[in-house]
Amino acid sequence: MKPDGFAADLRRKPEVLERLAATLAARNPWAQVVPKNVDRVVLLGMGSSAYAGGVAAARMRAKGLTVTSELASSTLLPDWGAGTLVVATSASGGSVETLNALDRLPAAAHTIALTNTAGSAITERCRDVVELAAEPEVGGVACRSYQHTLALLLALECHLTGTDTAALAASVAAAADGSAHLLATESDWRPEVSDLLLGPTGTHFAAPAHRYCSAQQAALMLREGPRLAAVGCETGDWSHVDVYLTKTTDYRLAVFAGSAWEAQLAEWTAARGSTVVGIGGDVPGAGYHLRYPGDTDDDVRLLTEVLVAELVAATAWQDYAAR
Template sequence: MKPDQFLADLLEKPARLRALDLADAWSFLTPPAQVLLLGMGSSHYANLVAAARLRTGGVPAVAELASSDLLPAVSRDTLVIAVSASAGSAETVDAVDRLGVPFVALANHEGPLTERAARTVWMQAGEERGGVACRSFQHTLALLLALESHLVGVPLPPVARAAEATEDLLARADDWRPRLAELLLGPHGTHVVAPARRISSAYQSALMLREGPRLPAVGCETGDWSHVDVYLTKTTDYRMLLLGGSRWEPQLLDWTRQRGSTVVAVGASVAGVTDVLRYAHDDVDDVRLLTETLVGELLAAHAWLDAAGG
């Protein structure tokens, strides 16, 4: 894992998104009886959002950690999609072996998973030379949204606008990144909060801070925050990256104001927070989903570089 190459991978995001071909990615599929999404780490985060969206569209779908001993019963009418950028996640390979049914791999490279798959959908994210799943995470989301489009009939995801949004954040990073780093990278870690429909963004952003610079960080859903995470605002120097757009923000903000917590809102103008970062097309929720993790990724990349003396 290399911090300078991780940063270079992030800088390539707009070009890679623009080159991503979604139109026929899932055209080989007929409507399944149900969908099972398997993965670990970032792949599972993306799967959680995709499964929820499919269910909302009327398609029975679940996302399971591939490591689970309690995988659902499946049949040949179940569409099993195993997601792994490396195509080598041991738990995911084990899960499809245990299930013993044909499956589709969603991968960025050839590996044990693609060798076993009945069909492979390629992430088209290119080599991630920094060793961190950043572009592949973004492309996984886009391709799973394209799956939703194919099965439910909703429009394809707005990858062109997400590329513009990503470009906008990158172009202005020298202005906003040092300011947000000072506010968010506190002595007791960073908390990332997002709506349930974009929970992958909270989990992935926190993972980036843990995986690269090895900083303490956790993700949480906005509504659930008031039930599980609020307690730390009383006893720690609490720093929150709030990925905006949840109707449950008012109760969260009531607590953070009372206790003087640092809150930076991204993607929405939120009254009473410490700072706000907006970017192009952030009024489109799917653009947020495909873009907002870049904020945490850039904070992580530069903190990692600083720690490495780069």
């Protein structure tokens, strides 16, 4: 992995997203590969792919579909028989756990690879392929491919619910605009946000359940690049699993806005003097709020907000590499 390459990958997010938006406005890439008799869907992946899959599956279940997201490493994969669609996601196309899971699936399942790497091992193991179209990530970190995984899984939701992709394409285009704004104004907000969030005992991220993957991915970016301690949590669950650390550590928390449980979280962080940064909305108890165009739309938030953590991680990683 390369810190300068990672930073360069982030800079290209808006233009690559804009191309994806144009593709989705023209067609839904799932229309030609999903069988007509699909009754159930299994999303498989590891790491970032699994984070995106967890939220995508929850969204589809909320629409009445039978969908689950599973870690490919699990020995408890669903055996749902005929009518099952399995979407195996791997940006590199070579995740060994995902390839292994494909070998363990019931023969009746129809498999589709969702990947950023044409001709990779996963494309040979699956019946069909949907391309992420995130372009090569020279830094070696799944950043654009994570964002595109979310967008393409939302497109799968559109296909399975009989909805066209016009609104999704608009959200992807708006996410490109929001990302461009964050990049253009980075020097205005990133130094202060970095100072607030990169504490001596680690960094924490919270996001609402319907965007939980944002907190997971944000924390992963700090662990994967600059190798800093970071944890992602769901905002409501925070009061049950993470609150305890506010009493004994120099607690630093970024809250991706949009949860009904932010006030409950703020009661604890305010009482214990924790450092809180609100991203994409006015978060109770936050000492700093970072806003960007389009952040009142939940799908735009989902596709944009992790860039804040990625830019913090990129600079910290470059600083570490320069020592």
